[in-house]
Amino acid sequence: MIKESPLFWPAHMKDGSLYVLDETLIPKKVHYIKVRNTQEAVKVIRDMKTRAFGQFLVVLNTFLLELQNGRALSKEKLIEKIKETAEALNNSRPTFPFSEVTSIIVGWAQKASAENLDLIPFVTKNIHGYLQGIRYRRLERVQKIAALIKDGDSILTHCNVSGELAMAAAICKDQEKQIHFFATETRPYLQGAKLTAWELQKMGAQVTLVADNAIGSLMADEMVNKVIVGSDRSCANGDFANKIGTYQIAVLAKEFEIPFYVLTQPSNKIKSGEDIPIEVRDPQELLNFSGKRIVAGEVKGFYPGFDVVPSDLITESIAIDVN
Amino acid sequence: MIKESPLFWPAHMKDGSLYVLDETLIPKKVHYIKVRNTQEAVKVIRDMKTRAFGQFLVVLNTFLLELQNGRALSKEKLIEKIKETAEALNNSRPTFPFSEVTSIIVGWAQKASAENLDLIPFVTKNIHGYLQGIRYRRLERVQKIAALIKDGDSILTHCNVSGELAMAAAICKDQEKQIHFFATETRPYLQGAKLTAWELQKMGAQVTLVADNAIGSLMADEMVNKVIVGSDRSCANGDFANKIGTYQIAVLAKEFEIPFYVLTQPSNKIKSGEDIPIEVRDPQELLNFSGKRIVAGEVKGFYPGFDVVPSDLITESIAIDVN
Numbered sequence: 070m071i072k073e074s075p076l077f078w079p080a081h082m083k084d085g086s087l088y089v090l091d092e093t094l095i096p097k098k099v100h101y102i103k104v105r106n107t108q109e110a111v112k113v114i115r116d117m118k119t120r121a122f123g124q125f126l127v128v129l130n131t132f133l134l135e136l137q138n139g140r141a142l143s144k145e146k147l148i149e150k151i152k153e154t155a156e157a158l159n160n161s162r163p164t165f166p167f168s169e170v171t172s173i174i175v176g177w178a179q180k181a182s183a184e185n186l187d188l189i190p191f192v193t194k195n196i197h198g199y200l201q202g203i204r205y206r207r208l209e210r211v212q213k214i215a216a217l218i219k220d221g222d223s224i225l226t227h228c229n230v231s232g233e234l235a236m237a238a239a240i241c242k243d244q245e246k247q248i249h250f251f252a253t254e255t256r257p258y259l260q261g262a263k264l265t266a267w268e269l270q271k272m273g274a275q276v277t278l279v280a281d282n283a284i285g286s287l288m289a290d291e292m293v294n295k296v297i298v299g300s301d302r303s304c305a306n307g308d309f310a311n312k313i314g315t316y317q318i319a320v321l322a323k324e325f326e327i328p329f330y331v332l333t334q335p336s337n338k339i340k341s342g343e344d345i346p347i348e349v350r351d352p353q354e355l356l357n358f359s360g361k362r363i364v365a366g367e368v369k370g371f372y373p374g375f376d377v378v379p380s381d382l383i384t385e386s387i388a389i390d391v392n
Numbered sequence: 393m394i395k396e397s398p399l400f401w402p403a404h405m406k407d408g409s410l411y412v413l414d415e416t417l418i419p420k421k422v423h424y425i426k427v428r429n430t431q432e433a434v435k436v437i438r439d440m441k442t443r444a445f446g447q448f449l450v451v452l453n454t455f456l457l458e459l460q461n462g463r464a465l466s467k468e469k470l471i472e473k474i475k476e477t478a479e480a481l482n483n484s485r486p487t488f489p490f491s492e493v494t495s496i497i498v499g500w501a502q503k504a505s506a507e508n509l510d511l512i513p514f515v516t517k518n519i520h521g522y523l524q525g526i527r528y529r530r531l532e533r534v535q536k537i538a539a540l541i542k543d544g545d546s547i548l549t550h551c552n553v554s555g556e557l558a559m560a561a562a563i564c565k566d567q568e569k570q571i572h573f574f575a576t577e578t579r580p581y582l583q584g585a586k587l588t589a590w591e592l593q594k595m596g597a598q599v600t601l602v603a604d605n606a607i608g609s610l611m612a613d614e615m616v617n618k619v620i621v622g623s624d625r626s627c628a629n630g631d632f633a634n635k636i637g638t639y640q641i642a643v644l645a646k647e648f649e650i651p652f653y654v655l656t657q658p659s660n661k662i663k664s665g666e667d668i669p670i671e672v673r674d675p676q677e678l679l680n681f682s683g684k685r686i687v688a689g690e691v692k693g694f695y696p697g698f699d700v701v702p703s704d705l706i707t708e709s710i711a712i713d714v715n
Contacts, residue, residue: 267688278687278694280695281579282604286639314604314606317607320643324643355602365419365593
């Protein structure tokens with residue numbers, strides 16, 4: 070039995086509502102936000118209360134909410150509602166391929182309607198089965214990551230890998246491998262400082278925080294021998310998008326011949342990295358820290374939320390199929 | 393007449409005291425700290441109230457203070473005091489070559505003594521002359537930087553170049569060159585956000601702040617065509633040390649074939665980058681942001697204050713001799 074990190078499965082249904090871990094409050098507080106409908110789900114996604122895999126979970130569970138909320142509706146109205154939910158979720162953030170998942174759910178609803186199946190239980194059961202499958206494959210991947218990590222490794226990670234890396238670290242600890250992690254801060258949201266460092270420590274791993282600008286120095290001084298990062302979106306040709314900063318880490322890893330591993334959810338919907346739309350977020354998220362402005366009045370900011378790593382910089386992609 | 397940035401000459405004598413610009417309060421407040429003796433000077437340096445060239449100015453001016461304070465002392469006691477001052481300043485921060493400057497002052501004092509010159513006026517006059525020479529050469533370099541910058545340039549800079557880059561930008565503006573700057577935040581002290589962005593804007597330049605992790609993305613998207621940075625310490629072979637993060641910018645610039653310029657104060661005292669001692673600063677400076685802790689309890693931090701850029705990554709070194 071693998072010890073589970075709260076970030077591994079950050080959203081769950083309980084008593085008819087969806088509870089989403091508010092990752093913006095970690096490490097201060099472990100608090101779950103109650104979500105009851107699509108509108109609230111879109112807000113949680115847009116406000117980045119949860120990220121990456123957490124958003125994927127929110128998307129899937131939102132359909133469970135709307136199936137519940139729509140119990141009294143006619144089949145036609147319910148299908149309409151499911152389509153609207155898919156549309157609203159698809160439009161919540163540009164970089165994420167939510168439509169790849171939402172189209173599956175819409176497909177189930179249409180199939181239930183065409184084949185005259187009982188729509189709500191059919192789609193609900195399928196979503197539950199889908200989630201179980203993903204859960205199983207992610208737990209398998211945690212084992213793969215643990216096997217990849219060798220005694221004596223010093224591993225650099227960036228942003229947050231939603232539980233899997235920390236759980237692999239816990240397995241390595243059980244196996245008495247002596248390992249160490251460097252987590253980047255990951256400005257401006259500080260996911261590395263707030264989530265990754267917290268989570269790795271919680272799972273019993275040794276972790277040291279560094280600024281995003283210290284990577285070249287760490288690598289030149291041979292303080293890192295592996296890079297493991299997650300991905301937000303993958304392409305058919307192996308390119309992937311992840312939190313801003315991942316790309317320059319990959320370039321530096323290549324320069325220093327340090328193996329660069331990425332956890333991906335492959336997709337054939339997007340051909341290559343050039344086709345991934347990069348979300349440019351509100352510069353205020355960069356120019357303010359904890360409500361305090363870090364610059365003088367008129368200074369502008371530029372905050373691309375993600376960057377693209379081309380496949381030739383990747384040593385190995387540790388993939389799971391979530392579709 | 394070049395419009396002068398407050399960061400160009402951040403320490404000056406007035407009414408027998410040294411006034412040092414408190415750069416940690418910028419951009420909120422332009423405040424000067426009164427320094428009366430070596431002990432207070434060492435504190436200003438160690439607390440990074442001023443940096444790089446500002447620290448160099450503090451070092452030189454501290455001797456003017458101690459010459460004043462030692463008016464009543466015998467020649468022997470005064471030379472002893474000057475040596476103690478040199479020693480205290482040399483030990484204030486490991487990465488800086490203060491001894492290269494302090495040894496010159498000690499030399500003047502010894503010369504005055506050996507040749508039976510009037511010690512205080514002799515050394516004071518020499519220090520003033522030395523400072524004037526540096527001022528002149530730095531103003532010359534501002535012109536060189538302005539000439540280097542072409543119409544249409546988009547220039548990336550890191551940390552803060554103590555006035556010169558911003559003053560060059562003001563000259564470019566007078567020449568009606570359309571130019572733009574990207575300033576990195578420069579975690580953890582945020583010199584880029586607090587000093588560089590403020591200073592460039594104050595001098596009328598267009599500046600956009602980016603996180604330290606966005607450099608690879610900016611370069612891949614061809615948003616930067618020149619890099620100009622300062623240096624804290626230079627070596628005989630052309631290597632230099634500067635604020636942590638400079639090295640990875642240099643590696644990325646090479647990867648993207650973007651010219652990389654550095655302002656240096658060459659020295660033959662240190663052979664190569666390998667011989668520069670790198671100051672590892674208190675991790676608390678990283679683990680706290682604007683007085684707020686950004687990590688959970690036990691997480692460690694690693695904060696090397698500087699890194700070394702080898703000469704083969706430098707397109708051109710724009711040097712002035714300050715010794």
